[in-house]
Amino acid sequence: MARIIDVIEAPDQGAQELVVRVPEVGSGDFRFGSQVIVRESQRAVFYRDGKSLDLFEPGRHTITTANLPILSGLLRLGTGGQDIFTAEVFFANMREFTDMKWGTPEPVTLRDTDLGLVRLRGFGQYTMQIADPKRFVDQFVGTQGMYRTGQINDFLRSAIISRMTDMWGENMTSILDLPRLFDELSAAMRATLQDDFTAMGLALKQFRIVSISPTEETAKAIDERASMGAIGDMAAYMQFKTARALGDAAQQPGGAGGTGEGLGLGAGIGLGAGMAGMITNAMNPQQGAPQPGAPAPNAPATPQPPTPPQPPAAPAVMTLEQAAAYLQVAPADIQALIDDGSLQAKRIGTQYRIARKAIDDFLAG
Numbered sequence: 001m002a003r004i005i006d007v008i009e010a011p012d013q014g015a016q017e018l019v020v021r022v023p024e025v026g027s028g029d030f031r032f033g034s035q036v037i038v039r040e041s042q043r044a045v046f047y048r049d050g051k052s053l054d055l056f057e058p059g060r061h062t063i064t065t066a067n068l069p070i071l072s073g074l075l076r077l078g079t080g081g082q083d084i085f086t087a088e089v090f091f092a093n094m095r096e097f098t099d100m101k102w103g104t105p106e107p108v109t110l111r112d113t114d115l116g117l118v119r120l121r122g123f124g125q126y127t128m129q130i131a132d133p134k135r136f137v138d139q140f141v142g143t144q145g146m147y148r149t150g151q152i153n154d155f156l157r158s159a160i161i162s163r164m165t166d167m168w169g170e171n172m173t174s175i176l177d178l179p180r181l182f183d184e185l186s187a188a189m190r191a192t193l194q195d196d197f198t199a200m201g202l203a204l205k206q207f208r209i210v211s212i213s214p215t216e217e218t219a220k221a222i223d224e225r226a227s228m229g230a231i232g233d234m235a236a237y238m239q240f241k242t243a244r245a246l247g248d249a250a251q252q253p254g255g256a257g258g259t260g261e262g263l264g265l266g267a268g269i270g271l272g273a274g275m276a277g278m279i280t281n282a283m284n285p286q287q288g289a290p291q292p293g294a295p296a297p298n299a300p301a302t303p304q305p306p307t308p309p310q311p312p313a314a315p316a317v318m319t320l321e322q323a324a325a326y327l328q329v330a331p332a333d334i335q336a337l338i339d340d341g342s343l344q345a346k347r348i349g350t351q352y353r354i355a356r357k358a359i360d361d362f363l364a365g
Helices: 069-075 133-144 149-171 175-199 216-231 234-251 256-283 320-327 331-339 356-364
Strands: 019-022 028-031 035-038 042-048 051-056 059-062 084-093 096-103 108-112 116-130 202-214 346-348 351-355
Touching: 019 133, 035 042, 042 133, 051 069, 051 133, 084 133, 096 149, 108 149, 108 331, 116 149, 116 175, 116 216, 116 331, 149 175, 175 202, 175 216, 202 216, 320 331, 320 351, 320 356, 331 351, 351 356
Parallel strands: none
Antiparallel strands: 019 084, 028 084, 035 059, 042 051, 042 084, 096 116, 108 116, 116 202, 346 351
């Protein structure tokens, strides 16, 4: 004979348990007249044949045909002395679930006005609550068997990442501007996700972006750009570096064969000779000035700059790696451009071939 459950309750619902099922397995045998005890932070949903039926608010309830109108109408047990029925009861936890975490499993590739292409990771937290117990039971518990926050977190994370990637793509200008926009982006994400959560019977209470960080390759590009900004005039910087290197070499003690001493002596002699020539010319401007049309005595020949090596011409059709070398980016960046349709390429088997003209057209655009 089936065991009839006369008191239906879930007194030990844990902090991470979204739903507690009574009984835990199978359907329970209940009768009209049984007691249902619902705590302040709970709602009780009767469930039968894959559908949520009647809902009990907090308090102590006696099951009658009056407070189970849907179920009693389906079973037609209100007459004839038949008062036993089978169902499941789900106790939904109505507390706010805080410290729910989200994060990008893989870096997201985006355009950047300063750096070209960047790859970013994002992490944050959110707070949610069950808003519609019947809808939540239908959406998650009845069809997917999700009872705890750990089971639903992966499902919600995928929805968050999808919306986040779309928002970054629409609003991204430069990664350098993102830190001051965390509050605005968090508010916009909360508003965007609200409809998605409502459709699942949930309410999104808070949403926070904690960090948006670049990958190692993007961080190196940012460091290089910061260094260039600090240097300013590259030509003056290179002259300064060369002069300092010569001065350091002149101050070094003699190494093998007295090279350092010779360099220091030569530098001193050259400096002295230069100073002497400047003084002589200042005191005897007529004697020191060269005659018009006559070459200056002992004038050194004007050095000619070396001809820079010419890079090899790029092939008309390139592989992924050759295209990356041509644009001086990583192959993953070329793959991202192909995937989002920005760069035209032909796939042959598992390989891509990119026409140089397609790359030039992309750069021109």
